[in-house]
Amino acid sequence: MGATASQLGKDVLSEYQELTFLTKQEILLAHKRFTELQSRDSRGNLNPRVPTETILTLPELKSNPFRDRICRVFSTSESKDGLTFEDFLDLLSAFSDSATLEIKSHYAFRIFDFDDDGTLDENDLKKLVNCLTGETDDTRLTPDEMTQLIRNILEESDIDKDGTVNLSEFQHVISRSPDFVSSFKIVL
Amino acid sequence: MQRVDVTGEPVPITARIGSLVNPLLDQLPSYQSLLYRRKSSTSKPKRRGSSRNRLGSFGSGKSGVNTITKYEERQNGQTLQRPVRELPRTMAEKRTDRDQRLKQDQKLSRWTQRRRSTHRYLKRLREDAQERLNSLVLWRGDIHLIEGMFGTGILSYFSFLRFLVMLNLLIFLLMFSFVMLPIIIAPHTEGNITYNQADGSKCSVYPNSARRGLVIFHEHITDLLSGGGFLEQTYLFYGYYKVDAVRFPWFNYNLALAYLLVTIAYILLSLIWIVKRSASGFKRNLIQDVDRFQSFCNKVFAGWDFCITNENAGKLKRSSLLYELKVNLEEERIKQKIADRSRTEKCRIYAIRLILNIFVIAVLAACFYSIYWATIFSQKAQLDQKKENFMVDLIYEYLPSIVITLANFITPLLFCLIINFEDYSPAFEIRFTLMRCVFMRLTSIGVLLFSLWSQITKCKDGPCDCGYNHLLYSCWETRVGQEMYKLTVFDFIIIAAVTIFVEFPRKLIVNYCNCRLAQWWGQQEFAIPQNVLEIVYGQTICWIGTFYCPLLPAICTIKYFFIFYIKKVSLMNNCRPATRPFRASSSNFFFLVVLLIGLALACLPVLVGIAQINCSQACGPFVNYTVSWEVVPRTVSELPIGIRSLLFALASEACAVSLFVITCLVMFYVIALAGAHKRVINQLREQLVLEGRDKRFLIEKLCQAQKPPTVWSSPSQPQPRTSRDSRGSRGSSRSPSYHTSFSSNYNDAMFLAHAPPHSSTHV
Numbered sequence: 024m025g026a027t028a029s030q031l032g033k034d035v036l037s038e039y040q041e042l043t044f045l046t047k048q049e050i051l052l053a054h055k056r057f058t059e060l061q062s063r064d065s066r067g068n069l070n071p072r073v074p075t076e077t078i079l080t081l082p083e084l085k086s087n088p089f090r091d092r093i094c095r096v097f098s099t100s101e102s103k104d105g106l107t108f109e110d111f112l113d114l115l116s117a118f119s120d121s122a123t124l125e126i127k128s129h130y131a132f133r134i135f136d137f138d139d140d141g142t143l144d145e146n147d148l149k150k151l152v153n154c155l156t157g158e159t160d161d162t163r164l165t166p167d168e169m170t171q172l173i174r175n176i177l178e179e180s181d182i183d184k185d186g187t188v189n190l191s192e193f194q195h196v197i198s199r200s201p202d203f204v205s206s207f208k209i210v211l
Numbered sequence: 212m213q214r215v216d217v218t219g220e221p222v223p224i225t226a227r228i229g230s231l232v233n234p235l236l237d238q239l240p241s242y243q244s245l246l247y248r249r250k251s252s253t254s255k256p257k258r259r260g261s262s263r264n265r266l267g268s269f270g271s272g273k274s275g276v277n278t279i280t281k282y283e284e285r286q287n288g289q290t291l292q293r294p295v296r297e298l299p300r301t302m303a304e305k306r307t308d309r310d311q312r313l314k315q316d317q318k319l320s321r322w323t324q325r326r327r328s329t330h331r332y333l334k335r336l337r338e339d340a341q342e343r344l345n346s347l348v349l350w351r352g353d354i355h356l357i358e359g360m361f362g363t364g365i366l367s368y369f370s371f372l373r374f375l376v377m378l379n380l381l382i383f384l385l386m387f388s389f390v391m392l393p394i395i396i397a398p399h400t401e402g403n404i405t406y407n408q409a410d411g412s413k414c415s416v417y418p419n420s421a422r423r424g425l426v427i428f429h430e431h432i433t434d435l436l437s438g439g440g441f442l443e444q445t446y447l448f449y450g451y452y453k454v455d456a457v458r459f460p461w462f463n464y465n466l467a468l469a470y471l472l473v474t475i476a477y478i479l480l481s482l483i484w485i486v487k488r489s490a491s492g493f494k495r496n497l498i499q500d501v502d503r504f505q506s507f508c509n510k511v512f513a514g515w516d517f518c519i520t521n522e523n524a525g526k527l528k529r530s531s532l533l534y535e536l537k538v539n540l541e542e543e544r545i546k547q548k549i550a551d552r553s554r555t556e557k558c559r560i561y562a563i564r565l566i567l568n569i570f571v572i573a574v575l576a577a578c579f580y581s582i583y584w585a586t587i588f589s590q591k592a593q594l595d596q597k598k599e600n601f602m603v604d605l606i607y608e609y610l611p612s613i614v615i616t617l618a619n620f621i622t623p624l625l626f627c628l629i630i631n632f633e634d635y636s637p638a639f640e641i642r643f644t645l646m647r648c649v650f651m652r653l654t655s656i657g658v659l660l661f662s663l664w665s666q667i668t669k670c671k672d673g674p675c676d677c678g679y680n681h682l683l684y685s686c687w688e689t690r691v692g693q694e695m696y697k698l699t700v701f702d703f704i705i706i707a708a709v710t711i712f713v714e715f716p717r718k719l720i721v722n723y724c725n726c727r728l729a730q731w732w733g734q735q736e737f738a739i740p741q742n743v744l745e746i747v748y749g750q751t752i753c754w755i756g757t758f759y760c761p762l763l764p765a766i767c768t769i770k771y772f773f774i775f776y777i778k779k780v781s782l783m784n785n786c787r788p789a790t791r792p793f794r795a796s797s798s799n800f801f802f803l804v805v806l807l808i809g810l811a812l813a814c815l816p817v818l819v820g821i822a823q824i825n826c827s828q829a830c831g832p833f834v835n836y837t838v839s840w841e842v843v844p845r846t847v848s849e850l851p852i853g854i855r856s857l858l859f860a861l862a863s864e865a866c867a868v869s870l871f872v873i874t875c876l877v878m879f880y881v882i883a884l885a886g887a888h889k890r891v892i893n894q895l896r897e898q899l900v901l902e903g904r905d906k907r908f909l910i911e912k913l914c915q916a917q918k919p920p921t922v923w924s925s926p927s928q929p930q931p932r933t934s935r936d937s938r939g940s941r942g943s944s945r946s947p948s949y950h951t952s953f954s955s956n957y958n959d960a961m962f963l964a965h966a967p968p969h970s971s972t973h974v
Contacts, residue, residue, distance in 0.1 A: 085522070
């Protein structure tokens, strides 16, 4: 399997253009990078699904604290390990410039939902904050600060006061957040 | 581990597990109604159906196909479908979706089919065109690189710089095409240029300032840097445009009118473009809750810049996020402390603030006086034509610029020091210091112009003969233009010099010298506010100076072009990002607000110059008029009667007053509407909380009612007929309920069977 961009047929390209938010150039670039990753894969070039460790060598994902969650969320395999090319395109589409706020907030919710239970409860929020500030002991907030912070977050976003943030509440608070659209972006 | 809910009461673990398997909530009408809302969230019922059977899987659902097709049918019955790519599903699902839609499309009439396909084709054309346009955007690759290394805060500075380059280019094109182009092409198209003749009066004497005889080399450099000498009588300055009108074969081009109208046009163009750019940020700032400056949700959910590719940048981002969160949490505590202040403490603090503010005003007054003095001294030195020394001459020329730059260097440090004693909350401290710096920078230009104005309009004995001091300033507009030119050039030199002679050595010293001084000094931080103030200052000078120096926008375009590369190189090599984070959204808004303040301040001198001060009789296009503005009334009086009376009617008092009254009425209406909306929103919020409590109460009742083995449906339940006799299947599958989640304190464990898919309320 070569790494030339002409591998993608024209109708396949236009189909991807229709089904994602990516432009033609972006799709071709994604294809090039994906085939590079495939050739780096130790299991051989014929595997359409690139394992997660190889995906995480991408510079765009390497320094991201949510990289594991991102790969898990966008993976369509049973074991949630590895992305096919279409999964990769889905990933780039959700993170692209022209994706709608709804798509971005939906996937952001799934990425932040560490225990995959459909809501952001206190543990999810704790893990989220620790991802943001760093995993070592001196970069964490003190337990008091953490409780104060989570109390503030829930006060702002939990509308039905049940102690967790569900998808509609999350999307509501994101729609009023001015930084989200510009920060939730990955461009190859 | 005992889990506590938001009110602090412990939730029994059994109850919590029970709440997770409650599929009854999927059948609630409130959830069902969410499906029908067109703009509702994007979680589909198919996912809920499939997720009952699989452990936390969001993959393609093979179950519940009936659900899908029924939902699709209902959706197709509605008017507008959302495009396939806006659905949060995997590629395979989107493909099947699209194929189904296409199949359904074929059932429609041929006309609708053709319309839909043309619609799709046009949309694709539009996207391709936009893609090509986007690839032409200036500095795309560079900005992408900066974003990856430093995040979106610093990125906003560079995109602001790019915006200013485009703005200046546009202003220059406007000026060029309407003022310079007619003069240039007139000889080639048989046009006839009528020049303003000197009428022999004493006001129209304009000595030629070009140097004669043997010219020493360094005088050329002085001329280049000061705009005098050989540069004075060129297209660069106002004085060269001694054209009254350009008579083309087919019409008469009134250059004076064009000059004036282009000035007004570029001010309006800048205003409209800036307002358009800031509109989205302004809307967002209004939407945000006014009483909360910091939004924790915004910081936590939107805190991480996903575009960061650099490991170091990631580390820095983490530490800056940590710092920001700590600071904001501390600020909450400080606010509490402020509210608890005693009266004596308050008096003490207010007294300190008063003294410090008086001190600040005194410092500002001292700076302004020194600028005034420097300008007058510089003007006198230039007019006396004393040639002492090359360097001393240059210093005299540039004295106002030097004093302004020094003042703008010292005062921010002073302000930062003073604000520490005034005991404000951290967020307010930042804002207040910035406002003071903005005020200082922009007012210094105003003081310079004021001192120039006082020189120009003051004559030795009483009121001036020509309306201005024609002995000292035969062409005062050119002189003002020269001052603006000098300010621009000096600004550029300073920026380049500071980067080369201060930042590079600092990096070398900090990296290679291990002394304590170097460690204390630390690496250069890219301070966004100060950098932004620098370029806004330059842009304000450009706006003021374009009327007097028509080529100034071109010079500013080139200047900002080079500043981009200088700053980029400096950033990459010398700087580390600021530890204090600067949010992208609020920063964009801040930049544009400061730019608007600069524009407002720039309008004032231009308007005064056009409408108040008598224009020079010896140079420029307005020789035949007393003030520059006089062109417009004279042109209007030459228009046909119909248009003239229309214009007079529009400018009359009756029209103005009625327009004002109507605007006031509209404003009051909009304010009342906004207040009413706010009240409704508050009511809806309270209602949501009550609804949540109602639901929990009803579910509890339902569980209690379940305990006896007989089937009993509570009449207050929204779904009547679900068979609930099997208590055994507390499913191990976790159903992620996206819209309703319950973690409340149930007293009993809940065991509810999965409801059959064809209950009455289930689609």
